[in-house]
Amino acid sequence: MKRREVDFMIVGQGLAGSQLAAMLRREGRSVLVVDNGNPAAASRVNLGVMNPVTGRKLKLAWKVDQVFPFAEEWYRSLERELSVPLFEKKNLIRFFIDEKQKRVWEEKRDRPEFQPYLAEPQQWEAYLPFVHAPLGGIEITGAALVNVEGLLSRWRQILRQEGALIEATLNLRDVEFENDRVVWRDVSAEKIICCEGFRAVSNPFFSWLPFSPVKGEAMVVDIPDLPAERVLNRGIFVRPEEGSRFRVGSTHLHRDFVEIPTKAGIEQLKSKLSDFIRPPFEVRKIMAGIRPTLPDARPVIGLHPEYPQVAIFNGLGSKGVSMSPYAARALVDFLLRGRRIDPELDVRRFC
Ligand SMILES: Cc1cc2nc3c(=O)[nH]c(=O)nc-3n(C[C@H](O)[C@H](O)[C@H](O)COP(=O)(O)OP(=O)(O)OC[C@H]3O[C@@H](n4cnc5c(N)ncnc54)[C@H](O)[C@@H]3O)c2cc1C
Incomplete structure (x- = not known):
């Protein structure tokens, strides 16, 4: 069987997988997204609110002065790329x-x-x-509303048109390693990036992460x-x-x-x-x-400690709308430029 070669295979097309795929493509990298289209995924039922003052104790969101402006810039640029209204500032x-x-x-x-x-x-x-x-x-x-539904469905349509989407459930146990690459079915990739939302609890590579959905x-x-x-x-x-x-x-x-x-x-x-x-x-x-929540309420990004071909982007918890662009950027900068991951986001904090 002829192998199809891509730079990155991404499991999951929720907010995490979608932002990551969009950023990697802008960097000129090829991606293949595998997603089973669960209509009840958190990204398909959320409220789409970016809220800078959060919780009962009225705390400022983590790194709000970096995360929120970055998210706004990102959603506005996606809006132009996808021709879909995505971002609206709303008090x-x-x-x-x-x-x-x-x-x-x-x-x-x-x-x-x-x-x-x-x-x-x-x-x-x-x-x-x-x-x-x-x-x-x-x-x-400084609060805003994001049209997550519009983003996900338009992005899915583009991936489908370009043959960059496989609509299936990927069982991580079926993944094999060959010559420093990762292989699933007829696809060979430099890395596989797991963005499965709360389903990561049954991911054999990351079952040691203390998810508390x-x-x-x-x-x-x-x-x-x-x-x-x-x-x-x-x-x-x-x-x-x-x-x-x-x-x-x-x-x-x-x-x-x-x-x-x-x-x-x-x-x-x-x-x-x-x-x-x-x-x-x-x-x-x-x-x-x-x-998909972790005890410290921070996203988790980085490489598996033993399998460098396997990466994760997860843990968006209740803040996926505001956090996903910033965390995706951090992961892309790490993967493509070797930039150090903020220890508060790094998967190694749980090793
Ligand atoms: C009711 C509710 C309201 C919310 N409101 C807000 C809000 O206002 N603001 C905010 O910032 N956040 C909100 N959130 C949180 C936000 O929705 C999440 O942080 C975010 O959607 C998580 O995105 P994700 O991509 O990590 O996971 P998911 O959205 O779960 O996406 C995972 C994707 O992977 C697919 N998948 C999983 N496993 C596999 C596999 N093995 N093979 C193939 N595909 C697979 C799934 O089908 C899905 O498409 C809310 C959440 C809920 C539940």
């Missing part, structure tokens, strides 16, 4: 969930590092007719009487889509790793939404996905 209003969170913010709000992320003027009060928010909130700038449920709802100029948050995100359509999420469940929404999870989302938003809503769709 986010975080309404306080309790007194404790409000106090946390009162301690932080004058710190210089937060000033670039505070909208001026603050307009959260204009939303009070539409939300229950007795403790007030903060309006954050987190299931998330979300809903698509119609809320005709809610303005769509801001992303809203009070315990859950309400993310504007087209017209009166919003995406609402998410739950965090550390068990039940099947990508099917649970009754309890959806009830929880509905109840949080009706406690938060005043206008009536109608649920159009429910969904679930599994976040």
Whole structure:
């Protein structure tokens, strides 16, 4: 059988695999992507929100001043390359969930590092007719919405047209090594890069990584009487889509790793939404996905310690939309230029 030779074989076409494939191609490298098109992959059900001030404790996202500008530049350039609208800056209003969170913010709000992320003027009060928010909130700038669905489907179409996509499940146990190259079916590659999201838990090369996946449920709802100029948050995100359509999420469940929404999870989302938003809503769709999370909540990139033909890009957790361009760049710079990987992202931190 005639071998097809490529520089990189990529397993998975979620956010990780897609960004990586796009960057490698721009560098003039040939890629072949193998993906089984799981419709419930985290990248196909997420909310697409880039949020610089995160979590209950209102912390700045990791390396926010590098990661966010890089992501914006990357998505805007992809937008031009793929001719699909991908990136929209949108302020986010975080309404306080309790007194404790409000106090946390009162301690932080004058710190210089937060000033670039505070909208001026603050307009959260204009939303009070539409939300229950007795403790007030903060309006954050530097947030954005990414059309992940558009990115993935357009990118898939291009890969398919160019014969650079195999729609199949790749079992890493079927991979062989020949003359410093990696071989799967009739494809021979310099390296194989594993971007399988939470399925990495059963990857025989990386089963030693301490993945602790987190299931998330979300809903698509119609809320005709809610303005769509801001992303809203009070315990859950309400993310504007087209017209009166919003995406609402998410739950965090550390068990039940099947990508099917649970009754309890959806009830929880509905109840949080009706406690938060005043206008009536109608649920159009429910969904679930599994976040590929590591204990330190950082992505993981680099080479397998014993098989240098095998690499990984994973661990995007709950921040894949903002983190994936930055982490993909770091991996590409390492693979093509030998640039040192930030120890906080390096797979060797778990060796
Ligand atoms: C409900 C929910 C809401 C979220 N909201 C946000 C948000 O607003 N902002 C944010 O930044 N992040 C959010 N996230 C997190 C984000 O979705 C993830 O960080 C990101 O999608 C992970 O991307 P990935 O490519 O690593 O994995 P995945 O999206 O899981 O992609 C893996 C791909 O690999 C394929 N695959 C796996 N194994 C194989 C194999 N052996 N052979 C072939 N193909 C294979 C799968 O089919 C899939 O296409 C959310 C997640 C969930 C679940």
